Amino acid sequence: MSLSSDINIWISALLVLAVFSILYRDNFIYRIAESIFIGVSAGYFFCLWYFSVIKPAFEDAIAGQWHLLVPVFTGVLILILRKGKLSEILRIPASFLAGLFASLTIIIYFRAYVFEMISASIFPLVVLTDEGKINWTSTVNALVSITGTASVLIFFVARKYPDVKMIRGYAEAGRFYLLVAIGTSFGYTLFSRILLFAGRFDFLISQWLGIGFW
Amino acid sequence: MDEKRKTKMEVTEWYLKISLIILVFATIVASPSFSVDPGNEEKAFFNVVDQMDEGSKVLIAVNYGPTARYEMDGSLHLILRELLSRNISVVLFTLTELGVETISLGMREGLSGQSLGKRRAVYGRNYVNLGFIGGGTLGAGIISKSISSARTKDVFENELETIPIMNGISSFNDFSAFIEISSMKIDGTPGAVILNTLSKEKKMPVIAVVTSDMVAEYIPFKDSGQIDILVAGSKRMAGLESAFSVEGISTSRYSIASILLIFVIFIIILSNTVFFAGKRSEFKQ
Numbered sequence: 001m002s003l004s005s006d007i008n009i010w011i012s013a014l015l016v017l018a019v020f021s022i023l024y025r026d027n028f029i030y031r032i033a034e035s036i037f038i039g040v041s042a043g044y045f046f047c048l049w050y051f052s053v054i055k056p057a058f059e060d061a062i063a064g065q066w067h068l069l070v071p072v073f074t075g076v077l078i079l080i081l082r083k084g085k086l087s088e089i090l091r092i093p094a095s096f097l098a099g100l101f102a103s104l105t106i107i108i109y110f111r112a113y114v115f116e117m118i119s120a121s122i123f124p125l126v127v128l129t130d131e132g133k134i135n136w137t138s139t140v141n142a143l144v145s146i147t148g149t150a151s152v153l154i155f156f157v158a159r160k161y162p163d164v165k166m167i168r169g170y171a172e173a174g175r176f177y178l179l180v181a182i183g184t185s186f187g188y189t190l191f192s193r194i195l196l197f198a199g200r201f202d203f204l205i206s207q208w209l210g211i212g213f214w
Numbered sequence: 215m216d217e218k219r220k221t222k223m224e225v226t227e228w229y230l231k232i233s234l235i236i237l238v239f240a241t242i243v244a245s246p247s248f249s250v251d252p253g254n255e256e257k258a259f260f261n262v263v264d265q266m267d268e269g270s271k272v273l274i275a276v277n278y279g280p281t282a283r284y285e286m287d288g289s290l291h292l293i294l295r296e297l298l299s300r301n302i303s304v305v306l307f308t309l310t311e312l313g314v315e316t317i318s319l320g321m322r323e324g325l326s327g328q329s330l331g332k333r334r335a336v337y338g339r340n341y342v343n344l345g346f347i348g349g350g351t352l353g354a355g356i357i358s359k360s361i362s363s364a365r366t367k368d369v370f371e372n373e374l375e376t377i378p379i380m381n382g383i384s385s386f387n388d389f390s391a392f393i394e395i396s397s398m399k400i401d402g403t404p405g406a407v408i409l410n411t412l413s414k415e416k417k418m419p420v421i422a423v424v425t426s427d428m429v430a431e432y433i434p435f436k437d438s439g440q441i442d443i444l445v446a447g448s449k450r451m452a453g454l455e456s457a458f459s460v461e462g463i464s465t466s467r468y469s470i471a472s473i474l475l476i477f478v479i480f481i482i483i484l485s486n487t488v489f490f491a492g493k494r495s496e497f498k499q
Contacts, residue, residue, distance in 0.1 A: 023231060044311075045311055048311045048314060048346060049311070052314075052345055052346045052369075053348070056366070056367065060366075100350070101350070104350055104353045104354075105401065105402075105403075107411065107412065108353070108403050108407070108408060108411050108412065109402075109403070111411045112403060112407045112410075112411050112435070112440060116435075116438045116439065116440050117434060117438050119438065120434075120437055120438030120439060181430065184430055185427075185430040188426045188427050188428075188429045188430060188447065189426070189427040190475070190478065191426040191427075191447070191448065191471060191475055192282075192285065192425050192426040192427035192448075193427075194471050194474045194475055194478060195284050195285045195426070195448060195467065195471045196281055196282075196284060196285075197238070197474075198238060198241075198242060198284065198467070198470050198471055198474060199283065199284025199285075199467075201238045201239065201242055202242050202284065202467075202470075205239065205242050205243060206242075211243060
């Protein structure tokens with residue numbers, strides 16, 4: 001065991017312990033760590049946006065690309081015209097931003113989430129091997145996939161037809177598929193959070209306390 | 215709830231917390247290592263890298279921050295080392311603000327003390343860091359087929375035209391492969407899918423390496439063919455190390471997390487059993 005002599009490691013370790021102190025109860029040390037985290041994050045993000053977005057754009061504008069000042073001007077409008085008679089002008093930058101975002105995301109969302117997903121859902125129910133025999137793994141996979149897609153879709157419209165027994169049955173299957181999906185997602189998230197927790201402990205043990213592995 | 219039962223539950227809670235801390239401590243110090251066989255995706259990843267010619271250029275998006283470093287750093291280090299040791303150049307960028315620091319640390323820690331064959335990795339010649347590119351800016355750059363629409367300088371303010379590695383690169387499609395190492399979606403869409411969707415002439419393999427909590431989000435994109443190779447989750451990252459015949463930090467961290475997960479599941483089952491047993495005895499009384 002050899003304690004770290006690096007001041008940065010010490011600051012990090014003490015902050016980690018301060019955050020872990022919430023496991024005992026809400027306390028002053030935890031709140032200090034929380035405030036430091038928020039302040040440092042805000043400073044980091046400001047510097048990053050300034051140096052990677054604002055500063056290069058200003059430099060390019062000064063170098064002759066004056067059109068780059070138009071979004072800067074509209075951005076400033078958002079900040080200063082929140083109240084008063086001229087606040088209607090806010091609609092210009094807001095609509096510009098909404099239009100730009102929509103034009104980009106419509107292409108991506110429609111193709112990635114609609115077109116490609118529907119295309120991928122169209123496949124034969126019985127999959128054959130090159131020798132003409134049934135490939136059971138792919139066939140069962142296809143059946144589960146198509147049943148899941150159909151029943152989940154029915155689940156979302158089943159409320160409109162509560163009296164139709166067949167729809168209710170399919171909706172129950174859809175609910176089952178959704179619960180399996182949510183459970184799987186939860187399991188993966190739990191694993192990820194455990195890794196995060198272990199990561200902080202690993203830092204305390206190996207880097208701060210200097211306890212070597214064997 | 216009566217006072218006696220409340221105190222009993224608080225004591226049990228503390229026993230569980232302390233035993234969890236002891237177990238985490240013991241597991242990390244013992245550093246177990248389970249070997250994980252490479253799956254089809256990891257083998258496919260290996261084949262893509264193995265078949266790449268020397269002098270090829272790979273575009274890597276590092277889209278994760280400090281919260282995912284423990285899980286993802288192993289894969290980032292492995293990919294960087296494997297590519298650079300095969301004389302394949304690497305162009306790094308990030309679609310999240312948090313990734314700028316991750317790239318710097320990844321390069322420093324991943325390549326420190328590592329020999330890349332007989333060479334050393336030289337900034338500008340073997341690798342370059344473009345820094346942060348916003349999702350919309352990336353989209354504009356892909357649509358206009360010009361990398362300069364998205365970025366004209368690297369993270370150190372060097373003009374891209376003056377950097378040797380950027381010779382012959384004018385658009386995002388000029389790379390031999392695109393690898394996204396990610397723990398998040400960008401505006402609701404995976405970074406790899408943004409590139410795949412907006413580039414009309416897709417010719418390079420699109421690969422994603424993602425954290426455990428992103429597995430369910432990325433699988434539909436893999437199944438629909440929008441991502442060619444998906445290394446999803448901690449176990450598969452350990453499998454990736456196995457595919458490259460390396461026993462690195464992904465394998466040991468996966469092993470640590472597996473033991474802890476079993477313990478957490480055990481606690482969940484135990485606490486539920488105790489809770490329902492208590493309810494039953496209350497009901498009987």
